Amino acid sequence: MKLLSLHRITLLTLLILLPGLSAWGQVDEFDKRIKSKSSELESIRAEIKSISQKLSHTQRTEKDAISNLNSLDRQISLIKQLKRELVRERELKQKQISLLQATISANQEKMALLRRRYATRVVNVYKMGAREDWQLVMSAADLSQAFQRMYYLKALHQAEANLLDQIHRTLKDTDAAKAKLELRLAQVAASLEEEASTEKQLLRSQTEKARELKRIRRDASSLKQELQQKKDAANELEKIIAGLEQEKKRRLAELARRRGTSERQAATKFANMKGKLPWPAQGKVTAKFGLQRNTRLKTVMDNPGIDIAAGKGTPVKVVMDGIVVAITWIPGFGNTLIVDHGGGFYSVYAHVDDVRISANDYVVSGETIANVSNSGSYDGHKLHFEIWADNNKLNPQEWLRR
Numbered sequence: 001m002k003l004l005s006l007h008r009i010t011l012l013t014l015l016i017l018l019p020g021l022s023a024w025g026q027v028d029e030f031d032k033r034i035k036s037k038s039s040e041l042e043s044i045r046a047e048i049k050s051i052s053q054k055l056s057h058t059q060r061t062e063k064d065a066i067s068n069l070n071s072l073d074r075q076i077s078l079i080k081q082l083k084r085e086l087v088r089e090r091e092l093k094q095k096q097i098s099l100l101q102a103t104i105s106a107n108q109e110k111m112a113l114l115r116r117r118y119a120t121r122v123v124n125v126y127k128m129g130a131r132e133d134w135q136l137v138m139s140a141a142d143l144s145q146a147f148q149r150m151y152y153l154k155a156l157h158q159a160e161a162n163l164l165d166q167i168h169r170t171l172k173d174t175d176a177a178k179a180k181l182e183l184r185l186a187q188v189a190a191s192l193e194e195e196a197s198t199e200k201q202l203l204r205s206q207t208e209k210a211r212e213l214k215r216i217r218r219d220a221s222s223l224k225q226e227l228q229q230k231k232d233a234a235n236e237l238e239k240i241i242a243g244l245e246q247e248k249k250r251r252l253a254e255l256a257r258r259r260g261t262s263e264r265q266a267a268t269k270f271a272n273m274k275g276k277l278p279w280p281a282q283g284k285v286t287a288k289f290g291l292q293r294n295t296r297l298k299t300v301m302d303n304p305g306i307d308i309a310a311g312k313g314t315p316v317k318v319v320m321d322g323i324v325v326a327i328t329w330i331p332g333f334g335n336t337l338i339v340d341h342g343g344g345f346y347s348v349y350a351h352v353d354d355v356r357i358s359a360n361d362y363v364v365s366g367e368t369i370a371n372v373s374n375s376g377s378y379d380g381h382k383l384h385f386e387i388w389a390d391n392n393k394l395n396p397q398e399w400l401r402r
Helices: 002-061 065-128 131-138 143-218 220-259 263-268
Strands: 284-287 290-294 299-303 306-309 315-317 322-330 334-342 345-350 368-372 382-389 392-394
Touching (some): 002 065, 334 368
Antiparallel strands (some): 284 306
Protein backbone atom coordinates (compact mmCIF):
# COMPACT_ATOMS: atom_id res chain seq x y z
CA MET A 1 0.00 0.00 0.00
CA LYS A 2 2.80 2.39 0.92
CA LEU A 3 4.58 1.71 -2.36
CA LEU A 4 1.34 2.30 -4.29
CA SER A 5 0.76 5.56 -2.45
CA LEU A 6 4.23 6.84 -3.29
CA HIS A 7 3.72 5.85 -6.91
CA ARG A 8 0.49 7.87 -7.08
CA ILE A 9 2.19 10.91 -5.55
CA THR A 10 4.98 10.75 -8.14
CA LEU A 11 2.48 10.59 -11.00
CA LEU A 12 0.54 13.51 -9.51
CA THR A 13 3.71 15.61 -9.31
CA LEU A 14 4.59 14.89 -12.95
CA LEU A 15 1.06 15.76 -14.10
CA ILE A 16 1.20 19.05 -12.23
CA LEU A 17 4.50 19.96 -13.86
CA LEU A 18 3.48 19.28 -17.46
CA PRO A 19 1.28 22.41 -18.02
CA GLY A 20 4.18 24.65 -17.04
CA LEU A 21 6.47 22.96 -19.52
CA SER A 22 3.84 23.39 -22.25
CA ALA A 23 3.50 27.10 -21.45
CA TRP A 24 7.23 27.52 -21.96
CA GLY A 25 6.82 26.31 -25.53
CA GLN A 26 4.29 29.09 -26.11
CA VAL A 27 6.68 31.63 -24.55
CA ASP A 28 9.44 30.55 -26.94
CA GLU A 29 7.05 30.87 -29.89
CA PHE A 30 6.18 34.43 -28.83
CA ASP A 31 9.92 35.18 -28.60
CA LYS A 32 10.41 34.14 -32.24
CA ARG A 33 7.47 36.24 -33.42
CA ILE A 34 8.63 39.28 -31.43
CA LYS A 35 12.15 38.97 -32.81
CA SER A 36 10.76 38.82 -36.35
CA LYS A 37 8.53 41.85 -35.70
CA SER A 38 11.44 43.85 -34.26
CA SER A 39 13.46 43.12 -37.39
CA GLU A 40 10.59 44.41 -39.56
CA LEU A 41 10.43 47.61 -37.50
CA GLU A 42 14.14 48.27 -37.93
CA SER A 43 13.82 47.82 -41.68
CA ILE A 44 10.89 50.27 -41.87
CA ARG A 45 12.69 52.85 -39.72
CA ALA A 46 15.78 52.61 -41.92
CA GLU A 47 13.74 53.19 -45.09
CA ILE A 48 11.92 56.17 -43.56
CA LYS A 49 15.29 57.70 -42.63
CA SER A 50 16.64 57.11 -46.13
CA ILE A 51 13.62 58.74 -47.77
CA SER A 52 13.77 61.70 -45.37
CA GLN A 53 17.40 62.28 -46.35
CA LYS A 54 16.49 61.98 -50.03
CA LEU A 55 13.64 64.47 -49.63
CA SER A 56 15.87 66.96 -47.87
CA HIS A 57 18.45 66.73 -50.66
CA THR A 58 15.90 66.78 -53.48
CA GLN A 59 14.08 69.82 -52.17
CA ARG A 60 17.36 71.71 -51.92
CA THR A 61 18.63 70.91 -55.39
CA GLU A 62 15.60 70.17 -57.58
CA LYS A 63 12.16 71.46 -58.48
CA ASP A 64 10.92 68.09 -59.62
CA ALA A 65 7.40 67.92 -58.20
CA ILE A 66 6.81 64.33 -59.32
CA SER A 67 10.01 63.07 -57.68
CA ASN A 68 9.19 64.88 -54.45
CA LEU A 69 5.65 63.59 -54.53
CA ASN A 70 6.79 59.98 -54.92
CA SER A 71 9.17 60.29 -51.97
CA LEU A 72 6.53 61.96 -49.80
CA ASP A 73 3.97 59.35 -50.75
CA ARG A 74 6.29 56.48 -49.87
CA GLN A 75 7.29 58.18 -46.61
CA ILE A 76 3.64 58.64 -45.60
CA SER A 77 2.93 54.97 -46.33
CA LEU A 78 5.93 53.79 -44.30
CA ILE A 79 5.11 55.95 -41.29
CA LYS A 80 1.59 54.52 -41.20
CA GLN A 81 2.99 51.01 -41.54
CA LEU A 82 5.44 51.71 -38.72
CA LYS A 83 2.59 52.74 -36.43
CA ARG A 84 0.67 49.55 -37.19
CA GLU A 85 3.69 47.31 -36.65
CA LEU A 86 4.55 48.99 -33.34
CA VAL A 87 1.06 48.30 -32.03
CA ARG A 88 1.25 44.67 -33.20
CA GLU A 89 4.62 44.19 -31.50
CA ARG A 90 3.29 45.67 -28.26
CA GLU A 91 0.26 43.37 -28.34
CA LEU A 92 2.53 40.34 -28.81
CA LYS A 93 4.62 41.34 -25.81
CA GLN A 94 1.57 41.98 -23.66
CA LYS A 95 0.23 38.51 -24.46
CA GLN A 96 3.59 36.97 -23.62
CA ILE A 97 3.77 38.83 -20.32
CA SER A 98 0.30 37.55 -19.42
CA LEU A 99 1.39 34.01 -20.25
CA LEU A 100 4.52 34.37 -18.13
CA GLN A 101 2.53 35.69 -15.19
CA ALA A 102 0.22 32.70 -15.40
CA THR A 103 3.25 30.39 -15.58
CA ILE A 104 4.74 31.99 -12.49
CA SER A 105 1.50 31.55 -10.53
CA ALA A 106 1.26 27.90 -11.59
CA ASN A 107 4.87 27.25 -10.61
CA GLN A 108 4.37 28.89 -7.23
CA GLU A 109 1.48 26.49 -6.58
CA LYS A 110 3.68 23.57 -7.56
CA MET A 111 6.40 24.81 -5.25
CA ALA A 112 3.95 25.06 -2.35
CA LEU A 113 2.71 21.52 -2.97
CA LEU A 114 6.20 20.04 -2.97
CA ARG A 115 7.19 21.98 0.12
CA ARG A 116 4.15 20.67 1.98
CA ARG A 117 5.00 17.15 0.94
CA TYR A 118 8.61 17.52 2.02
CA ALA A 119 7.54 19.07 5.32
CA THR A 120 5.24 16.13 6.02
CA ARG A 121 8.03 13.71 5.13
CA VAL A 122 10.52 15.45 7.42
CA VAL A 123 8.05 15.29 10.33
CA ASN A 124 7.41 11.60 9.72
CA VAL A 125 11.13 10.86 9.54
CA TYR A 126 11.67 12.76 12.77
CA LYS A 127 8.89 10.86 14.57
CA MET A 128 9.65 7.43 13.16
CA GLY A 129 13.30 7.75 12.35
CA ALA A 130 14.50 6.20 9.15
CA ARG A 131 12.58 3.00 9.84
CA GLU A 132 9.65 3.69 7.51
CA ASP A 133 11.49 3.12 4.22
CA TRP A 134 13.59 0.29 5.69
CA GLN A 135 10.48 -1.38 7.06
CA LEU A 136 9.10 -1.35 3.54
CA VAL A 137 12.30 -3.01 2.34
CA MET A 138 12.53 -5.49 5.20
CA SER A 139 8.91 -6.54 4.81
CA ALA A 140 9.66 -7.79 1.31
CA ALA A 141 8.81 -11.41 0.62
CA ASP A 142 12.30 -12.19 -0.67
CA LEU A 143 15.65 -10.58 -1.44
CA SER A 144 14.75 -9.82 -5.05
CA GLN A 145 11.66 -7.85 -3.98
CA ALA A 146 13.71 -6.05 -1.31
CA PHE A 147 16.20 -4.87 -3.94
CA GLN A 148 13.37 -3.77 -6.21
CA ARG A 149 11.87 -1.69 -3.40
CA MET A 150 15.26 -0.16 -2.53
CA TYR A 151 15.76 0.77 -6.19
CA TYR A 152 12.29 2.26 -6.40
CA LEU A 153 12.69 4.32 -3.21
CA LYS A 154 16.01 5.70 -4.40
CA ALA A 155 14.50 6.60 -7.77
CA LEU A 156 11.52 8.23 -6.04
CA HIS A 157 13.71 10.44 -3.84
CA GLN A 158 15.85 11.41 -6.82
CA ALA A 159 12.76 12.21 -8.91
CA GLU A 160 11.36 14.45 -6.17
CA ALA A 161 14.70 16.24 -5.83
CA ASN A 162 14.91 16.71 -9.59
CA LEU A 163 11.35 18.04 -9.78
CA LEU A 164 11.99 20.53 -7.00
CA ASP A 165 15.20 21.67 -8.67
CA GLN A 166 13.42 22.00 -12.00
CA ILE A 167 10.66 24.15 -10.52
CA HIS A 168 13.29 26.37 -8.84
CA ARG A 169 15.02 26.82 -12.18
CA THR A 170 11.70 27.37 -13.99
CA LEU A 171 10.73 30.10 -11.54
CA LYS A 172 14.12 31.75 -11.92
CA ASP A 173 13.98 31.60 -15.73
CA THR A 174 10.39 32.85 -15.79
CA ASP A 175 11.21 35.82 -13.55
CA ALA A 176 14.16 36.68 -15.77
CA ALA A 177 12.07 36.42 -18.94
CA LYS A 178 9.28 38.49 -17.37
CA ALA A 179 11.72 41.22 -16.38
CA LYS A 180 13.15 41.18 -19.90
CA LEU A 181 9.71 41.46 -21.46
CA GLU A 182 8.66 44.26 -19.14
CA LEU A 183 11.78 46.10 -20.24
CA ARG A 184 10.87 45.46 -23.87
CA LEU A 185 7.34 46.69 -23.25
CA ALA A 186 8.74 49.88 -21.77
CA GLN A 187 10.89 50.24 -24.89
CA VAL A 188 7.82 49.79 -27.10
CA ALA A 189 6.00 52.45 -25.07
CA ALA A 190 8.96 54.75 -25.66
CA SER A 191 8.85 53.89 -29.36
CA LEU A 192 5.16 54.74 -29.46
CA GLU A 193 5.91 58.11 -27.85
CA GLU A 194 8.58 58.68 -30.46
CA GLU A 195 6.18 57.54 -33.16
CA ALA A 196 3.55 59.93 -31.81
CA SER A 197 5.98 62.74 -32.52
CA THR A 198 6.39 61.21 -35.96
CA GLU A 199 2.68 61.90 -36.41
CA LYS A 200 3.70 65.55 -36.75
CA GLN A 201 6.13 64.54 -39.47
CA LEU A 202 3.31 62.61 -41.12
CA LEU A 203 1.09 65.70 -41.11
CA ARG A 204 3.92 67.80 -42.52
CA SER A 205 4.48 65.25 -45.28
CA GLN A 206 0.76 65.18 -46.11
CA THR A 207 0.68 68.98 -46.26
CA GLU A 208 3.72 69.00 -48.52
CA LYS A 209 2.11 66.35 -50.72
CA ALA A 210 -0.99 68.51 -51.15
CA ARG A 211 1.26 71.42 -52.12
CA GLU A 212 3.11 69.30 -54.71
CA LEU A 213 -0.21 68.09 -56.13
CA LYS A 214 -1.27 71.68 -56.73
CA ARG A 215 1.99 72.31 -58.56
CA ILE A 216 1.42 69.26 -60.73
CA ARG A 217 -2.10 70.38 -61.61
CA ARG A 218 -0.75 73.75 -62.76
CA ASP A 219 2.35 72.49 -64.55
CA ALA A 220 1.85 70.79 -67.92
CA SER A 221 5.38 69.31 -67.83
CA SER A 222 4.57 67.68 -64.48
CA LEU A 223 1.39 66.26 -65.98
CA LYS A 224 3.47 64.68 -68.71
CA GLN A 225 5.74 63.16 -66.07
CA GLU A 226 2.66 61.88 -64.26
CA LEU A 227 1.40 60.14 -67.39
CA GLN A 228 4.81 58.62 -68.02
CA GLN A 229 4.94 57.40 -64.44
CA LYS A 230 1.57 55.70 -64.84
CA LYS A 231 2.92 53.92 -67.90
CA ASP A 232 6.01 52.90 -65.92
CA ALA A 233 3.78 51.67 -63.10
CA ALA A 234 1.78 49.52 -65.50
CA ASN A 235 5.01 48.07 -66.92
CA GLU A 236 6.32 47.35 -63.43
CA LEU A 237 3.11 45.56 -62.51
CA GLU A 238 3.33 43.53 -65.71
CA LYS A 239 6.83 42.37 -64.72
CA ILE A 240 5.60 41.37 -61.26
CA ILE A 241 2.73 39.34 -62.72
CA ALA A 242 5.12 37.62 -65.14
CA GLY A 243 7.40 36.70 -62.24
CA LEU A 244 4.50 35.25 -60.28
CA GLU A 245 3.75 32.79 -63.06
CA GLN A 246 6.80 30.71 -62.06
CA GLU A 247 5.21 29.70 -58.74
CA LYS A 248 1.59 29.33 -59.85
CA LYS A 249 1.61 25.50 -59.79
CA ARG A 250 2.57 25.44 -56.12
CA ARG A 251 -0.08 28.04 -55.26
CA LEU A 252 -2.71 26.17 -57.26
CA ALA A 253 -2.07 23.07 -55.15
CA GLU A 254 -2.46 25.18 -52.00
CA LEU A 255 -5.70 26.73 -53.28
CA ALA A 256 -7.09 23.28 -54.10
CA ARG A 257 -6.29 22.17 -50.56
CA ARG A 258 -7.92 25.27 -49.06
CA ARG A 259 -11.02 24.93 -51.23
CA GLY A 260 -11.29 21.19 -50.73
CA THR A 261 -11.36 20.58 -54.48
CA SER A 262 -9.15 19.07 -57.16
CA GLU A 263 -6.51 21.23 -58.81
CA ARG A 264 -8.53 21.15 -62.04
CA GLN A 265 -11.60 22.52 -60.26
CA ALA A 266 -9.49 25.14 -58.46
CA ALA A 267 -8.02 26.27 -61.79
CA THR A 268 -11.44 26.86 -63.37
CA LYS A 269 -13.25 28.53 -60.45
CA PHE A 270 -12.39 32.12 -61.38
CA ALA A 271 -13.10 31.58 -65.08
CA ASN A 272 -16.67 30.61 -64.17
CA MET A 273 -17.23 33.88 -62.29
CA LYS A 274 -17.36 36.27 -65.26
CA GLY A 275 -20.03 38.89 -64.57
CA LYS A 276 -20.57 37.54 -61.04
CA LEU A 277 -17.68 38.93 -58.98
CA PRO A 278 -18.49 41.39 -56.17
CA TRP A 279 -17.14 44.93 -56.48
CA PRO A 280 -13.88 45.52 -54.61
CA ALA A 281 -15.05 48.92 -53.28
CA GLN A 282 -18.18 51.05 -53.22
CA GLY A 283 -17.75 54.11 -55.42
CA LYS A 284 -17.98 55.60 -58.89
CA VAL A 285 -15.91 54.43 -61.85
CA THR A 286 -13.97 57.49 -62.96
CA ALA A 287 -11.62 55.83 -65.45
CA LYS A 288 -12.59 52.82 -67.52
CA PHE A 289 -10.46 50.03 -68.93
CA GLY A 290 -8.56 50.65 -72.15
CA LEU A 291 -7.57 53.79 -74.00
CA GLN A 292 -8.23 57.05 -72.14
CA ARG A 293 -7.79 60.54 -73.63
CA ASN A 294 -6.24 63.37 -71.64
CA THR A 295 -8.01 66.46 -72.97
CA ARG A 296 -5.55 68.89 -71.41
CA LEU A 297 -2.42 67.29 -72.87
CA LYS A 298 -4.23 65.89 -75.91
CA THR A 299 -2.68 62.47 -75.36
CA VAL A 300 -4.06 58.94 -75.17
CA MET A 301 -3.09 56.45 -72.47
CA ASP A 302 -3.97 52.80 -71.99
CA ASN A 303 -5.59 52.13 -68.60
CA PRO A 304 -4.84 48.49 -67.56
CA GLY A 305 -7.79 48.44 -65.13
CA ILE A 306 -10.50 50.70 -63.75
CA ASP A 307 -10.37 53.51 -61.21
CA ILE A 308 -13.10 53.67 -58.57
CA ALA A 309 -13.38 57.02 -56.77
CA ALA A 310 -14.35 56.45 -53.14
CA GLY A 311 -14.14 58.19 -49.80
CA LYS A 312 -11.00 57.97 -47.71
CA GLY A 313 -11.00 54.77 -45.65
CA THR A 314 -13.60 52.95 -47.79
CA PRO A 315 -13.05 49.19 -47.30
CA VAL A 316 -11.30 47.35 -50.13
CA LYS A 317 -12.53 43.76 -50.41
CA VAL A 318 -11.03 40.86 -52.29
CA VAL A 319 -13.31 39.75 -55.13
CA MET A 320 -12.69 36.01 -54.70
CA ASP A 321 -10.73 33.74 -52.40
CA GLY A 322 -7.05 33.35 -53.17
CA ILE A 323 -3.48 33.62 -51.96
CA VAL A 324 -1.80 37.00 -51.40
CA VAL A 325 1.27 36.91 -53.63
CA ALA A 326 2.53 40.50 -53.46
CA ILE A 327 2.32 43.52 -51.18
CA THR A 328 4.46 46.21 -52.72
CA TRP A 329 4.77 49.93 -53.40
CA ILE A 330 4.95 51.17 -57.00
CA PRO A 331 5.46 54.84 -57.96
CA GLY A 332 2.22 56.00 -59.56
CA PHE A 333 0.22 53.17 -57.96
CA GLY A 334 1.33 53.54 -54.35
CA ASN A 335 0.58 50.58 -52.06
CA THR A 336 -0.36 47.67 -54.32
CA LEU A 337 -1.74 44.21 -53.47
CA ILE A 338 -1.92 41.19 -55.76
CA VAL A 339 -4.01 38.07 -55.12
CA ASP A 340 -3.67 34.78 -57.03
CA HIS A 341 -7.03 33.05 -57.59
CA GLY A 342 -5.69 30.02 -59.43
CA GLY A 343 -5.73 29.08 -63.09
CA GLY A 344 -3.50 32.05 -63.96
CA PHE A 345 -6.04 34.62 -62.72
CA TYR A 346 -4.90 37.55 -60.54
CA SER A 347 -6.63 40.60 -59.08
CA VAL A 348 -4.74 43.83 -58.35
CA TYR A 349 -5.64 46.55 -55.81
CA ALA A 350 -3.66 49.83 -55.92
CA HIS A 351 -3.83 53.23 -54.13
CA VAL A 352 -4.67 51.44 -50.86
CA ASP A 353 -3.70 51.98 -47.24
CA ASP A 354 -4.10 50.27 -43.85
CA VAL A 355 -3.20 46.90 -45.35
CA ARG A 356 -4.63 44.09 -43.18
CA ILE A 357 -3.03 41.07 -44.80
CA SER A 358 0.44 39.59 -45.23
CA ALA A 359 2.19 37.88 -48.10
CA ASN A 360 1.15 34.22 -48.53
CA ASP A 361 -2.08 34.72 -46.56
CA TYR A 362 -5.15 32.88 -47.79
CA VAL A 363 -8.05 35.37 -48.11
CA VAL A 364 -11.73 34.63 -48.64
CA SER A 365 -14.18 36.33 -50.97
CA GLY A 366 -15.46 39.62 -49.55
CA GLU A 367 -12.72 39.87 -46.92
CA THR A 368 -11.53 43.43 -46.24
CA ILE A 369 -7.85 43.57 -47.14
CA ALA A 370 -7.17 47.33 -47.03
CA ASN A 371 -8.76 50.79 -47.27
CA VAL A 372 -9.05 53.23 -50.15
CA SER A 373 -6.49 56.05 -49.98
CA ASN A 374 -4.63 58.54 -52.16
CA SER A 375 -1.38 56.56 -51.93
CA GLY A 376 0.33 57.08 -55.29
CA SER A 377 -2.68 59.02 -56.58
CA TYR A 378 -2.58 62.49 -58.11
CA ASP A 379 -6.32 63.04 -58.25
CA GLY A 380 -7.79 62.10 -54.89
CA HIS A 381 -8.81 58.95 -53.06
CA LYS A 382 -9.56 56.02 -55.34
CA LEU A 383 -9.02 52.32 -55.90
CA HIS A 384 -7.23 51.20 -59.04
CA PHE A 385 -8.41 47.65 -59.77
CA GLU A 386 -7.14 45.19 -62.37
CA ILE A 387 -7.80 41.59 -63.40
CA TRP A 388 -5.20 39.48 -65.20
CA ALA A 389 -5.40 36.12 -66.93
CA ASP A 390 -1.84 34.80 -67.15
CA ASN A 391 -0.05 37.78 -68.77
CA ASN A 392 -3.17 39.34 -70.32
CA LYS A 393 -5.08 42.31 -68.90
CA LEU A 394 -8.85 41.90 -68.77
CA ASN A 395 -11.63 44.47 -68.55
CA PRO A 396 -12.68 44.31 -64.87
CA GLN A 397 -16.19 45.63 -65.56
CA GLU A 398 -16.94 42.56 -67.63
CA TRP A 399 -16.17 40.40 -64.61
CA LEU A 400 -17.91 42.43 -61.89
CA ARG A 401 -21.61 42.23 -61.14
CA ARG A 402 -23.68 44.69 -63.16
